[in-house]
Amino acid sequence: xxxxxxxxxxxxxxxxxxxxxxxxxxxxxxxxxxxxxxxxxxxxxxxxxxxxxxxxxxxxxxxxxxxxxxxxxxxxxxxxxxxxxxxxxxxxxxxxxxxxxxxxxxxxxxxxxxxxxxxxxxxxxxxxxxxxxxxxxxxxxxxxxxxxxxxxxxxxxxxxxxxxxxxxxxxxxxxxxxxxxxxxxxxxxxxxxxxxxxxxxxxxxxxxxxxxxxxxxxxxxxxxxxxxxxxxxxxxxxxxxxxxxxxxxxxxxxxxxxxxxxxxxxxxxxxxxxxxxxxxxxxxxxxxxxxxxxxxxxxxxxxxxxxxxxxxxxxxxxxxxxxxxxxxxxxxxxxxxxxxxxxxxxxxxxxxxxxxxxxxxxxxxxxxxxxxxxxxxxxxxxxxxxxxxxxx
Numbered sequence: 027x028x029x030x031x032x033x034x035x036x037x038x039x040x041x042x043x044x045x046x047x048x049x050x051x052x053x054x055x056x057x058x059x060x061x062x063x064x065x066x067x068x069x070x071x072x073x074x075x076x077x078x079x080x081x082x083x084x085x086x087x088x089x090x091x092x093x094x095x096x097x098x099x100x101x102x103x104x105x106x107x108x109x110x111x112x113x114x115x116x117x118x119x120x121x122x123x124x125x126x127x128x129x130x131x132x133x134x135x136x137x138x139x140x141x142x143x144x145x146x147x148x149x150x151x152x153x154x155x156x157x158x159x160x161x162x163x164x165x166x167x168x169x170x171x172x173x174x175x176x177x178x179x180x181x182x183x184x185x186x187x188x189x190x191x192x193x194x195x196x197x198x199x200x201x202x203x204x205x206x207x208x209x210x211x212x213x214x215x216x217x218x219x220x221x222x223x224x225x226x227x228x229x230x231x232x233x234x235x236x237x238x239x240x241x242x243x244x245x246x247x248x249x250x251x252x253x254x255x256x257x258x259x260x261x262x263x264x265x266x267x268x269x270x271x272x273x274x275x276x277x278x279x280x281x282x283x284x285x286x287x288x289x290x291x292x293x294x295x296x297x298x299x300x301x302x303x304x305x306x307x308x309x310x311x312x313x314x315x316x317x318x319x320x321x322x323x324x325x326x327x328x329x330x331x332x333x334x335x336x337x338x339x340x341x342x343x344x345x346x347x348x349x350x351x352x353x354x355x356x357x358x359x360x361x362x363x364x365x366x367x368x369x370x371x372x373x374x375x376x377x378x379x380x381x382x383x384x385x386x387x388x389x390x391x392x393x394x395x396x397x398x399x400x401x402x403x404x405x406x407x408x409x410x411x412x413x414x415x416x417x418x
Contacts, residue, residue, distance in 0.1 A: 037210050038152060039163075044204035045105060045141055046164035050172030051197045052116060052134045053081050055179040057255075058273075062183060062190040067122050077131055079378075082252070084135025085142065085371035092143035093360040101148050101356070102211040105141055109205050112137025116198040120191035139371075143363045146349035151356035158295015161347045162288035169287045169342065171200075173280040231361045234418040239411040240348045241366040246405035247341040248374035253398060254279065254334065256378040261391045265321045279331050283339025290340035291347040300344065300351075300413035307344070308406035310337035315399040319392065344409065345370075354417045362418055 056063075056077050064074040096104045111133050119130025145164060153160040175197065183193040231237045258279065259272040267275070290307075294300045314333035317326050349366060353359035381394045 034210075035152075037207070039160075041204070041207045041211055042145065042148065042160070042164050043167045044200070044207045045109065045145065046167035047171045048109065048112060048197075048201050048204050049138050049141060049168045051175035051200070052112065052138070052194070053078065054172045054255075055175040055193060055197060058176060058179045059183050059190045059193055063127075066190065067124060067127070069124060076128065078256075079375050080128065080131050081135030081138065082371045082375035084132050085139040086368050086375060088136045088139035089143050089364045089368035089371065091364075092140045093147075093357075093364040095140065096144055096147065096360050097357070101144050101151070101360075102208075104144050105148070106205070106208055106212060108137045108140030108144070109201060109208060110137070111140065113198055113201045113205065116195065116201060120194045139367070142367055144360060146346060146363045147356045147360035150350040150353060150359040156295065157350040158291045158293065158347055161295070161350060162291035162343055165291060165343045165346055166284060166288040169280065169339065170284055173277065173284070176280065177277055231358065231365050231418055236352060236412065236414075236416055237362055237365060237418040239408050240345075240352055240362065240418070241369045243341075243348070243405060243408040243412045244345040244366040245370040245373035246401055246408065247338075247345050248370045249377040249401060250398060250405065251338055251342065252374045253377045253381045253394075254338065257381055257385075257394070258331075260385075261318070261395070262327060264391060265327075267324075267327070275327065275331050278328070279335040279338070282332050282335035283337075283342070286336045286339035287343045289343075291343040294344060294347045294351065299415045300348075301410050303340065303344065304406060304409040304413050307337050307340045307409070308402070310334075310340075311402045311406070312399065315395060315402060319395045319399070341405070341409070348412050352412065352416070352418050358418065 060074050060077060063077065064070070092104065092108075095107065099107070115130045115133030115135075115137060117130070118126050119134065121127055121130070146161070149157055149160045149164070179193045182188050182196055183190050186192070188196070255276060258276050262272040262275055290303055293303055297303070310333050314330050314337060317330035317333070320326060345366070349363045350359050353362050381397065384394045384397065385391060
């Protein structure tokens with residue numbers, strides 16, 4: 027019996043890791059080859075930009091419905107539904123038909139949104155004593171896969187001659203593997219968490235001050251992440267850096283954040299409250315933006331990127347950890363996750379547009395960078411509020 031339970035736990039951990047592998051690559055793979063897509067099917071830059079913002083809008087919309095799916099079908103089947111939607115989207119997206127391209131993109135975003143919301147609930151229910159560690163593990167898997175996707179899309183498309191279609195379709199193989207590893211979890215009917223908990227309802231989460239603090243923290247860290255990933259190359263190129271080196275800076279930004287993506291949740295799970303971690307994150311973020319504003323020498327830029335990357339990795343991990351730590355049970359974790367990710371990704375979707383619009387108005391990156399610095403201060407404030415040892 028002990029060996030049987032141990033095997034089930036191992037299969038669940040492997041399943042969670044492979045689900046996490048699928049939560050970003052289908053989105054981050056698009057940016058490096060978006061020029062190829064635009065030129066091949068003849069769409070404008072603004073329309074092409076929807077290929078990266080549409081999944082975020084799907085995140086915002088579908089995150090609200092994922093807890094309802096979970097309440098009806100159970101966490102395990104809901105994750106499975108998300109993976110199926112993701113796989114369908116990946117398959118129909120690589121086409122010259124603009125309508126199918128965008129339908130597939132929306133399905134990709136919808137499938138990821140469902141898995142995004144439900145994973146914290148599963149972690150809360152199955153690994154209540156190791157929430158920080160397990161959140162760190164799957165966040166590291168998610169962020170690592172995102173970094174790899176950004177780097178290998180162009181080689182797959184150009185060096186292997188698979189084209190942009192092949193570069194996008196490639197990630198369907200990982201989704202199939204995730205589905206295979208998740209099938210053993212479907213033997214459990216409805217998640218025990220959904221059967222044993224009659225309340226609280228999702229509506230009560232929306233009236234909680236702490237839930238809003240968690241939500242605003244997640245939203246602002248998402249705002250900063252997507253603004254940096256989108257505009258950092260342009261900021262650096264405008265300052266005199268080559269396009270190639272600017273692109274490498276974005277890779278460094280994501281790679282240096284991988285350790286803190288796992289370490290921050292692990293430490294968060296071991297502390298009574300997470301305020302010390304948030305203070306350190308704020309201390310890292312602020313000089314990062316200040317050095318980016320100063321610019322100039324390469325060592326200043328590299329230092330800025332490293333500080334921002336480490337802080338960014340920590341906030342991503344913390345935001346997902348809060349979804350479990352600030353909830354009393356798995357059902358509440360799902361409701362909090364749906365609320366926080368819905369609002370959070372809505373902010374993430376508008377963030378790059380707002381920063382780009384500010385640059386168009388002023389023809390200078392100083393204002394946008396100062397805006398990001400202010401957002402960082404506000405985010406740190408709400409992160410400290412969300413760090414107190416309490417439940418929504």
